[in-house]
Amino acid sequence: MIFTFWIAPCSLVLRRRDDSGDVNNLKPKGHEIMNTFRKLTTAAALTFAMLAGASSASAAAITEGDTFTDDSARFDAAAAELDGQININTASAAELEQLPGIGPSIAERIVSYRAEHPFKQPNHLMRVKGVGKKTYAKVKAYIVIEGETNLR
Known part of the structure; x- marks a missing residue:
C-alpha cells in the first residue's frame, strides 16, 4: 500500500x-x-x-573584499585591439573566434548554420544559437556579409 x-x-x-x-x-x-x-x-x-x-x-x-571582474570590460579591451572586418558568410571558424564574445563552439555553430542558410543581413547572426543581442552588439562593428575578411 x-x-x-x-x-x-x-x-x-x-x-x-x-x-x-x-x-x-x-x-x-x-x-x-x-x-x-x-x-x-x-x-x-x-x-x-x-x-x-x-x-x-x-x-x-x-x-570580505573579494573582487569581481566585469566581463564587458574584458571584451571591450579585446575589441579595442581589433581592426578590419569579417565576412560572416565566408570566414573560417578560426577567423570568427577573433570576434569578441565568439568562442570555438559558437564559431562552429555559425559555420554550420550558414552552410544551409547564408546570411542576408548582419543581424541574421542572432539566429544562431548562442548569439543574442549582447553578443551581436559586441561584434556588429566588425561583421559584413559581402567583401573580404581582413580582421586583425
Whole structure:
C-alpha cells in the first residue's frame, strides 16, 4: 500500500491506495496529523535556514573584499585591439573566434548554420544559437556579409 498526504487549508486527508489501484480516504488519527505537521514544519524550517545561510554566505564573500571582474570590460579591451572586418558568410571558424564574445563552439555553430542558410543581413547572426543581442552588439562593428575578411 502507498500512503500519500494532502494538506488542505484546514484539514489533513490521508489517502490510501490499495494494491488493486483503488483509492480510499481514511480519517487520520490525531497523532498522525501532528507527526505530519511536525515533519512539514521541520522541512520548511530547514529549507529556510539553508536559503538564509546561502544568501548570508554570498553576502559575506562580497563584503570580505573579494573582487569581481566585469566581463564587458574584458571584451571591450579585446575589441579595442581589433581592426578590419569579417565576412560572416565566408570566414573560417578560426577567423570568427577573433570576434569578441565568439568562442570555438559558437564559431562552429555559425559555420554550420550558414552552410544551409547564408546570411542576408548582419543581424541574421542572432539566429544562431548562442548569439543574442549582447553578443551581436559586441561584434556588429566588425561583421559584413559581402567583401573580404581582413580582421586583425
